[in-house]
Amino acid sequence: QVQLVESGGALVQAGKSLKLSCLASGDIFEIKTMAWYRQYPGQQREAVATLSNGFEPDYTDSVAGRFTISRDTSRHAVYLQMNNLRPDDTADYFCYAVLRPYYYSDWQRTWGRGTQVIVSS
Numbered sequence: 001q002v003q004l005v006e007s008g009g010a011l012v013q014a015g016k017s018l019k020l021s022c023l024a025s026g027d028i029f030e031i032k033t034m035a036w037y038r039q040y041p042g043q044q045r046e047a048v049a050t051l052s053n054g055f056e057p058d059y060t061d062s063v064a065g066r067f068t069i070s071r072d073t074s075r076h077a078v079y080l081q082m083n084n085l086r087p088d089d090t091a092d093y094f095c096y097a098v099l100r101p102y103y104y105s106d107w108q109r110t111w112g113r114g115t116q117v118i119v120s121s
Contacts, residue, residue: 002026002110004095009115016119017083022095022112024076032107033098034071034078038091039114045094049080052098062088085119092116 008020024031035050049069050058057069068081078095095112 002028002099002101002108004097004110004112006093006095006112006115009093009117011118011120012085014086014119014121016085017081018085018117020080020082020093020095020115020117022078022097024097024099024110027102028076029100029102031073031076031097031099033096034069035096036069036078036080037094037096038089038117039094040091048093051078082117085117087119087121090117090119 002024003026004022004024006020006022008018010018012018033050033052036048037045038048039045048060048063049067051069051071059067066084070079092114094114097110098107099110100107
């Protein structure tokens with residue numbers, strides 16, 4: 001079974017930096033898209049940064065210029081470098097991937113369990 005596991009969430013002061021990591025494990029044949037989403041309490045999950053094969057990274061306006069998404073294809077990993085954090089970045093951050101396991105011919109959409117980021121003022 002393919003799983004995504006996030007790490008790196010923490011409590012930090014405004015203006016500081018964090019780097020989130022997400023590793024996909026299992027019998028993975030190909031990963032087409034990896035992304036970071038975040039969710040505020042009582043609100044819908046929203047895309048923060050997305051990276052698909054053959055495309056430039058896509059960022060939501062509120063993080064553009066501060067966050068950087070990157071991938072390590074050989075490790076089946078995606079990272080989110082978060083600089084100049086602000087209190088409104090406080091949320092649960094989730095890793096998302098569109099991938100194809102060896103045993104399936106269809107694309108599978110997979111979510112991690114999330115990691116919490118708290119930015120204090």
